[in-house]
Amino acid sequence: MFNKTPCAVAIGTALMVIFSADVMAADSAELQKIHNEIQQLKENYEARIQSLETRLKDAEAFAAKADDKASQVASAPVSGPPSGANSFNPAISLVLSGTYSNLSQDPANYRITGYVPSGDIGPGKRGFSLAESELGVYANIDPDFYGGLNFAMHPDNTASVEEAFVQTIGLKRGLTFKAGRYFSGIGYLNEQHAHVWDFVDNPLAYQAFLGTQLGEDGLQVKWLAPTDTYLELGAEIGRGRSFPGSDRDKNGAGASTIFAHAGGDVGINQSWRAGLSFLQTSPQNRQYSVIDAAGDTVKNAFTGNSGLWIADFVWKYAPNGDPAFSNFKLQGEYLRRREDGNLAYKVDTSPVISSYASAQSGWYVQGVYQFVPHWRVGLRTERLSSGGVDYGVNNANLLRPDYIPTKNSVMVDYSPSEFSRLRLQLAQDKSRQGAADNQVFLQYIMSLGAHGAHIY
């Protein structure tokens, strides 16, 4: 067989020989020219190869970059939510709450013996009733302000504005201003909405001295110290419309507060907060009804100064600082009020105006223990001191009982999720002299909508 390859080689060699012979035949100038051309060609190719290499390197680097991303599922950027007219709607949260109460004493004649009635207080209605349901609408207004409204729907088909405020966000240097209607920053419990209370009702001391909770129409400024330990100072000036103040037609402020809170962690398991607050109001013609020494229901009115000190502390324990499984919370507050001024006895009929001075105090201590997820038990004990009350010449007309109102409560609650809670509370309320009220409450608290963050 004739092999093709040796044949091709032979032909090639022959051609080369002919060609070289040809070149040799040409003159040296021609040779130089060819040499130059080859050199040029070579340089040209080298430059092109170099540029190709650079491009390849770039592509590799790009691919590596893309790899970081592509090794994730897809590299498409996250698409935002669809826009619409309602996409700027504020966070809306609705808290639904209802109670069943079994009370051994008639709540209609609830009072705290030895204390001036402070408004709408007491254990509420017997039987089934709606507890306070709340509708809250909150949002950032713009980069500088945050605001919101909280409506409270009461069992008797009335609604009230619990909060309607605007506040600065991210003002520099730890400053925050708040204006409108808000829960005053005094004490520990005062700022908390009813749905986060650990018991069905607020402590006796809050009921006696603050009419359950101090809401204020006014202006608040808070300053947070630039320290690793939490230190917050605050002051408020406001209308002073609610107890212990009284609404009136007056320019300027009717109430002012100052408060300081400190707090921090102890190790990883414990945290605490303690505070001291002072509320100053000057009620004018603050009217109330009371049973006098003769047994008649009379209307009195107080005008003067009222000053309330509150010392509060809360201590929380959670293993590893993780409250999800179990945790314990101990809190207590001490309230002390001094009032002096004039008291008009029988203000509607035949007023007897006399000097008035009182110094009264009260405290509560409570512990709440979550022993397994979802389940908590709580114990609260509280006591008021009747203290010293001096009606001046009206000492003959008005009772000054020497009585110490007390109350003990125990509760257990079950929270299937962080949005729902069912609670049973038993209490013995001895705020009325000679009439211990045995109370049983069943309560549900459910929150719908926006996932509200809770304060400490």
Add this chain to the structure above:
Amino acid sequence: MKNSVLIAFSIMFLGLAQGASAALNVFACEPEWGALVQELGGDKVSIYTATTAMQDPHRIQARPSLIARARSADLLVCTGSELEIGWLPILLRQSGNDAIQPGKAGYFEAANYVQMLEKPTRLDRAEGDVHPGGNPHIQTDPRNILLVANALLPRLTQIDHNNAAYYEARHKAFADRWKSALQRWEKEAVPLKGLPIIVQHKGFPYMENWLGLKEVAALEPKPGVEPTSSHLAEVLSQVQSQKVAVIIRAAYNDGRASDWLAERAKIHALALPFTVGGSEKATDLFGLYEDTIQRLLSAIK
């Protein structure tokens, strides 16, 4: 009273005269971001990490100590995707610190820079604790760490441009080390591909995606809802039919449900570090993934 108010105000304004400290104050919501900022920031940053690996990041309380630290932060680095919705908004509102408000350079959400998984198609609380933006536990995939590092670098240089070159150099060094570590981990983790697993909380979709693990079931019937005995019984029957090798949980999860199941099904229950500090070996980001892979490998030996 008027005097005391005046005194209070003067104390406040005295406080305003306070100067800022030298190092960049960084508030990290979770340990992994604290560790990452440490890698990029070196000794130019002072980091406060708000939570530990033993704490459920969903259930943190807005403690006074956290508010105090948010007050002095120059940069806040958090996961986002509503992981911190139960506590971070309070810190931001009470901090009186404009540098770390959303929209500012000092507010950094890591979840914005990675591809989110498990975006819910149905937003309803009946589905449990779902996050509208997707599953927030992005740190279980180390590739996400690099993406977040790349996004974090410009923030650091923007806030502290005097040290820009320093951050860039550290970022480059970190990225190089990270890429080679990634290759190593992926090689080591090859035997894990296709491994059927059960998770306690749906906290590992990114890790599953990275290593090719197959999630068969979750002990929590719905995200954030504690395991119930009836649901556990259901999962037990699934284990038997689908040859599950291992039950995994995060260090902060209560181990009883997974131990119960592991004992009955005769399979391993593994506590993974989940984040930096979640195990003895997970002292930094490298240790976190090394230990995670070693623990997973130990289950299939």
